[in-house]
Amino acid sequence: MTREPVVSLREIAFWMERDRAQTHRVQAYRRAADVVAELPDDEYATMVETGRWQELSGIGPKTAAAIAQAAAGQVPVKLAELRSAARPIEPEGTPIRTLLRGDLHTHSNWSDGGSPIEEMMRTAAALGHEYCALTDHSPRLKVANGLSADRLRRELDEVRRLNDRFEREGVTMRILTGIEVDILDDGGLDQQADLLAELDVVVASVHSDLRADAETMTRRMVYAVANPAVDILGHCTGRLVEGARGTRPESQFDAEVVFEACRQYGTAVEINSRPERRDPPGRLLRQAIEIGCWFSIDTDAHAPGQLDWLSYGCARAVANGVPPERIINTLPLSGLLDFTRN
CATH class of the missing domain: 1.10.150 (DNA polymerase; domain 1)
Structure with missing residues (x-):
């Protein structure tokens, strides 16, 4: 009751x-x-x-x-x-927000989020999502309680059980299995390859040694986005522009080379909606558009209320002229899974 x-x-x-x-x-x-x-x-x-x-x-x-x-x-x-x-968030982003079918970067209390998977996903369903990816952190990010291979397998079991429960209850949203996998210093990925191959969505992000020189960072990111397991390059500059964690400058890398690799290997560039990130900055977003990249507008939510932050990213997409047809989470579920599997 x-x-x-x-x-x-x-x-x-x-x-x-x-x-x-x-x-x-x-x-x-x-x-x-x-x-x-x-x-x-x-x-x-x-x-x-x-x-x-x-x-x-x-x-x-x-x-x-x-x-x-x-x-x-x-x-x-x-x-x-x-x-x-309550007021609409960044209403100028509405033309794209109305096209989005889901969110491909979220966290639960299995890593550094604040709420259980079920509460996060029921909130996503209530917001009208057709799908939502659970992308908790990988093991090297110990400060974020990253998931070992065994813990990730248990989380996948939990997602399957919850999807079954949603289906019985008539909840139409599909929870997608996923991970935000750390990009290692050599461009490798911080999780077992066989596990990554099982997932619906793999977001790859740099979380360490963010002040490496541009050549090192470029090589590291290109190796990662060229990996067939990777679907989305997360918050590419790593910058922080406000908030409780303070500010942090952008990582230095050759954006033309990295975005060309994203285009060539079919890896979407994330437009991260977190207000403290606003990543990538406008000039890089416009460069990625010119090169012909795909994009994913995601909340990187760590709490249920943050799942409504998509409009922050949508407003930046509208302001910088991102073509809606290049945003992968405007695709229906079948089209999205074709993108991530291929």
Whole structure:
């Protein structure tokens, strides 16, 4: 049976994440939702009757107020305020946003995301996606709890079970298996080749030694995008332009050589929608268009509310003249899988 306080708390967290609220503030609502969801039925009924929500570990005054209001059949004040304040994200990106059928770069709490796979994917389905790829990190990225081969196999089993459940429930979205695989110093990929071959989507990204010289970085990236397993080159410059992690300059590489390799080997260039990345910058995006690259507009979401960030990337695509017919996640599922398999 659906517990309205759980639904309300998670929606509050969604809107806060969408609006780029501080993580600790959002997590207070997600933790409270988990506490309420895990209560046995008799304890839940008692708490609804007594209203002593703050006696539960992990629930504070603000979350208790939202719980009590939802349990009484009301829309919590906090939720009503967030709904009322919500505005379209970068509406100038609408011409492309309406064409996108899914998201090909997302993370769950199996690596460095903040929410379970199911919550991420149900949110993606609610946003109208036809497909969504789960691309948790590979093992070398220990700071992001990257997945070993064994953990990745277990995650693939979980995705299969969830896809089966969605099908039984009539949820039409397909969860795509995937990975954000680290590009190693020599251009190799940080996961077993046989496992990569099983996946629907492979995003390859540089996360280490970002200050290497241009010749080294160019060679490293070209080797990676030429690998038949790789479908998308993720956040190619590695830059950060704002946010809690501070700023970081672009990696140096020969963009003409790298983008020509992407064109030749059929690897899409990611337009990363995270506000702190905005990667690639406009001049490189226009260069990739001129060379004839494919593109993928992705959120790189680490939380459910961030799945609604596609419009940030779409606005940059519109502003820089990206042809919609070159964006792989405008393709229907069958066309997308043809692209990634071929």
